[in-house]
Amino acid sequence: MVENYSSDYDIKCQLDTCETYPTITDSERGEIFCGRCGLVLVQNMIDTSHESSGYTQEDFMKLSRTGPATSLTMHDKGLSTVIGTNNDSTGKALSGKTKYEFNRLRTWDQRSKSRKTATLSKAFTLMNGMKTKLGIPDNVVETAAYIYRKAVNAKLTRGRTTVSLVSASLYAACRENNIPRTLDDIAVAGNVERRILSRDLRTIIKKIGLNLNQYDTTSFISKISNNMNLKEKTKRDAFEILKRCEKELITAGKHPVAQAAASLYVSCVMNGEKISQKKFSVESGISDVTIRNRTVLIKKTLKLIE
Numbered sequence: 001m002v003e004n005y006s007s008d009y010d011i012k013c014q015l016d017t018c019e020t021y022p023t024i025t026d027s028e029r030g031e032i033f034c035g036r037c038g039l040v041l042v043q044n045m046i047d048t049s050h051e052s053s054g055y056t057q058e059d060f061m062k063l064s065r066t067g068p069a070t071s072l073t074m075h076d077k078g079l080s081t082v083i084g085t086n087n088d089s090t091g092k093a094l095s096g097k098t099k100y101e102f103n104r105l106r107t108w109d110q111r112s113k114s115r116k117t118a119t120l121s122k123a124f125t126l127m128n129g130m131k132t133k134l135g136i137p138d139n140v141v142e143t144a145a146y147i148y149r150k151a152v153n154a155k156l157t158r159g160r161t162t163v164s165l166v167s168a169s170l171y172a173a174c175r176e177n178n179i180p181r182t183l184d185d186i187a188v189a190g191n192v193e194r195r196i197l198s199r200d201l202r203t204i205i206k207k208i209g210l211n212l213n214q215y216d217t218t219s220f221i222s223k224i225s226n227n228m229n230l231k232e233k234t235k236r237d238a239f240e241i242l243k244r245c246e247k248e249l250i251t252a253g254k255h256p257v258a259q260a261a262a263s264l265y266v267s268c269v270m271n272g273e274k275i276s277q278k279k280f281s282v283e284s285g286i287s288d289v290t291i292r293n294r295t296v297l298i299k300k301t302l303k304l305i306e
Contacts, residue, residue, distance in 0.1 A: 011041050072145040126166050133189040144173035164192050168201040175212040180219040184285045220260035238267040248301050258286045262294030
């Protein structure tokens with residue numbers, strides 16, 4: 001199966017005409033080639049998957065060939081070497097002298113790790129904690145870890161806190177995968193100021209060259225309606241209202257969350273659900289004044305309610 005470029009190999013074709021074309025990863029052949037001219041850029045890639053299809057721990061230990069797949073969310077990508085317990089291969093306890101030597105080896109193994117390794121370990125621990133708070137899928141966290149590693153390689157950590165860079169990377173990954181999380185949500189989960197988060201996000205976008213698409217407003221309609229337990233008909237009518245607003249070109253330049261909240265409020269009024277604008281404001285994080293202004297514009301343009 002041929003997949004789009006998503007591996008850790010950061011390589012591009014050197015031809016000028018191929019700069020804007022993505023690279024393609026062929027997992028079966030173990031190759032990465034240019035998406036335009038077909039030039040093979042990387043070959044004999046390491047197979048990082050495992051062949052275990054068992055459903056118990058015993059089956060996994062019997063069938064696994066290489067163990068679990070590598071992950072960018074680990075500071076060592078899951079490839080570190082750990083000095084085990086004080087037992088030999090047969091299970092017998094080591095002698096006192098040998099045990100002392102292995103304890104010293106463990107100590108020096110811990111001390112010999114670079115500062116970058118300790119920083120990555122701390123950063124990915126924070127990232128996994130924010131993932132749990134925000135309910136973000138694993139593939140998005142993998143993308144965020146890749147963006148953060150590129151920021152570290154670009155030496156963007158100087159003068160910036162680890163929390164703000166991790167939060168900015170996580171927000172950029174959510175934007176790339178269209179996961180509806182606002183800057184305020186990320187700032188609260190990471191306990192970082194929104195101003196600092198916005199500043200570091202702009203720096204990452206500029207230095208790394210990210211091209212982030214705008215959020216799909218319909219995803220915010222689903223998120224807000226599910227959190228407020230609204231009726232399914234109300235949600236579908238809100239989708240229809242938003243679609244008509246886009247045809248009338250009144251969504252350009254407007255905040256997507258505010259537009260989603262206003263569409264849901266109008267839909268609630270039409271379907272007889274008595275929910276105040278203040279509740280929509282608290283749930284969406286948008287001021288009730290903004291929601292009121294968007295609501296008035298929708299009513300006036302679409303002529304829904306006099």
